Amino acid sequence: MRIVLAPMEGLLDFRLREILTQVGGYDECVSEFIRVNDTLLPAHRYYRVVPELKTASKTNSNIPVKVQILGSDPNCMAENASMAASxxxxxxxxxxxxxxxxxxxxxxxxxxxxxxxLMFQIVKAVRNSVPKEIPVTAKMRLGFDSTEQTLDCAKALEEGGAKEIVVHARTKTDGYKPPAYWEWISKIKSTLNINVIANGEIWTIEDAFRCQKISDCQDLMIGRGAVSNPALALMIKGILQDRFEWIEIKKILMTYWITMTEGMDGVSKTGRIKQLLQYLSREYEEAKLDFHRIKQISNPKELETLYFSEFYSLINS
Structure with missing residues (x-):
């Protein structure tokens, strides 16, 4: 079984990616998307989203990170994929x-x-633009507002040259509302000759095993579940029997706060901590209490004084 850490635009960035891969259980990560319009982006745009490019495209825990790109022009996507590869x-x-x-x-x-x-053309152009040893993969949903073209889309990705695909088992219209339709992933997998990774609504060990059974996929991608329970990947793999105690989660929050010191404004920093606490609230009652305690705070100095000051010593303990 491989477990891939999903990107979460606006939260699961390189900072949190570093922390979660250090916690462990992940075999691979995918970056937040880099938006490609009609130009070849400069190198610093890639480094800003994926600073791991400076360390052999791996986190400090030696977990590889794929660069995710998003756009609709095959030629421009190909040029930018070539840049990322270089x-x-x-x-x-x-x-x-x-x-x-x-x-x-x-x-x-x-x-x-x-x-x-067009999906086929984009994947084919990207595949042709990067060295053969660099895998090209894709992530899709079941459709935009229906599943009418689900299998056509999946086949287009395979025929374009994708090595494997991740399927989020909902349509765009479904958003993130439960349930996830894992049975559709099984239909896709039975149609293709490439590996398929299941994604969507995996919050617990039980969810993971049910997803594997229903989707017929061994490999999983987790995102929101990983943020809500940082030990989830380790638990799915049987390395840990239970989630972390709250004191360990508070250390994670503190570490994340410290890593945001550079390159992020104060309001964004406090917003990220609130976001993280909201996800953690699914697993931890303490997170709910802490969120309500700080939800009105936007000043980072005030947040640090009220919420983190007593935990500074824990980071070095």
Missing amino acids: LGAYGIDINFGCPAPTVNRNRGGAALLKEPE
Whole structure:
């Protein structure tokens, strides 16, 4: 079994990716998407989203990171994939699943699920633009507003040259509302000759095993479940029997806070901590209490004084 850490735009960035891979249980990561429009992006745009490119495209825990790109122009996507490859990308992943309206309005992400032929052209152009040893993969949903073209989209990715695909088992219209339709992943897998990774609504060990059984996939991608329970990957693999105690989670929060010191404004920092606490609230009652304690705070100094000061000593303990 491989467990891949999913990207979560606006939260699961390189900082949190570093922390979660250090916790352990992951075999691979995928970066937040890099938006490709009609230009060849400069190197610093890639380094900003995927600083691991400077360390052989791996986190400090030696977990490889694929660079994810999003766009609708095959030639431009190919040029930018080539750029990412030249910077040392471990792999190139193409986003056909983002449900964000701003992305979809600009013919990106899940909007392309209405155009299987264009999906094929994008994957083929990207595959032809990067060295053979660099894997090209893709992530898709079951469709935009229906499953009518699900299998056509999956076949388009395979025929374009994708080595494997991740399937988020919901349509764009479904958003993130449960349930995830894992049975559809099984249909996709039975149609293709490449590896398929199951994704969507995996919050617990039980979810993971049910997903594997219903989807007929050994490999899993987890995102929101990983943020809600940082020990989840280790638990799925049987390395840990239970989640971390809250004191360990508080250390993770503290470490994340410290890593945000550079390159992020204060309001964004406090927003990220609140986001993280909201996800953790699914597993930890303490997170609910802490969120309500700080939800009105936007000043980072105030947050640090109120929430983190007593935990500084724990980071070095």
